[in-house]
Amino acid sequence: MVTELKVPDIGSDGQVDVIEVMVKSGDTISLNDSLVTLESDKASMEVPAEAAGKIVTIHVKVGDKVKTGDKLVSLESAGSSETKKTESPKAESAKVAEPTAKVATPEPVIVNGTSDGLYAGPSVRRLARELGLDLSKIRGSGDKGRITKTDLTGHIKQSMSGGGGVGYAPLPEVDFSQFGAVERKPLNKIKKLTGQFTHRSWVSIPHVTQFDEADITVMEAFRKEQQDMAKQAGVKLTPLIFIMKAVVKALQTYPQFNASLSADGQDLILKQYFHLGVAVDTPNGLVVPVIRDVDQKGLLQLAKELGEISAKAREKGLTPKEMAGNCFTISSLGGIGGTGFTPIVNGTDVAILGVSKAKMQPVYQDGNFVPRLIMPFSLSYDHRVIDGAEAARFTQFLAQALSDIRTLLL
């Protein structure tokens, strides 16, 4: 026999939201098992099953609006002995169960064992959802391990103090003077901020770094040929300017790199503008000004803007606006040295390019070793958004574009 379980009398004629469906088609449920959680603007409640049996159809989904008497699930009933007995003719005819809390009750304190096996009332579940907490990771201190609001706040406090949430012990306070002379110097503002931002990125983004190299022999020859002309225009044409143009071409070809993950991690926000962050080393620390609309600017214009903004970063400091809006970031240590490094993704970007110093190397071509200028570079990326194969294609594209800069005109 198929029985329909409906929304019980919720104490008003209005509609309420379905915020959780705790059962699925095919589940065998017992009397009083929770079916759904309903929420009005005043309170939430779990609706228990008024009969036992096997669920054949679920009539609602999360986000639906329902009112008293609407169908929730259809059940192949297990028999009358398992059906809730009630004297109420209204409940009998409508086949509705008594809710465990009326919607009009401001703070329901009911506690139901639910299909997730956890004991927590609706208000605790709602708070956990709002805070993005996983209830299965929280130890309940109430009866039968019931999770309370105090358990939620205790869990948050523990996570925030000393990294308990990510499972490592805080560093001990060490008196280094016991080992030799020391001097204590406070970190300046830029270093403190850089520390906060890079730490947040490091712990919240699953980083992977892909290494690659580009043959920039032809590009360098061209750059040197243009140096006098660039000088007359009052700018310095470095490899970085060409790299910026090649990066934009790669972003246009692989748009998932010109994107940000939404704060809830559910959507990718693809950008139709090409603003590049460029890491600049200043006496006070690292800053990242943003060069806007790189796709619309020529090499000389970009060289002019990079020269001006990096000079401003070193001398006067940048405004927050000049450091906002980046889609992708380049960190170049090519003017200093090194063969490769693993940069940390900048802010809301999904990838960052690290450029290292080019050097002449023997390359085997057509049966001979020939001297070529090879530039190593690396791409760190957010593995939630970018797969390894996509990253490898991106760096190969970049290597190809830098080896033959004519392709940038295509």
Ligand code: CAO
């Ligand atoms: N390979 C070989 N030589 C390179 C090169 C590379 N990849 N990149 C730059 N060079 C050369 C330049 O051609 C220039 O040589 P000349 O003076 O002989 O022409 C010299 O190195 C110095 O370049 P530069 O550093 O002045 O200019 P740039 O355009 O390459 O970089 C800027 C500008 C502002 C990015 C850079 O000065 C800077 O601050 N870099 C540090 C960034 C940083 O700290 N990153 C780490 C952040 S932590 O992730």
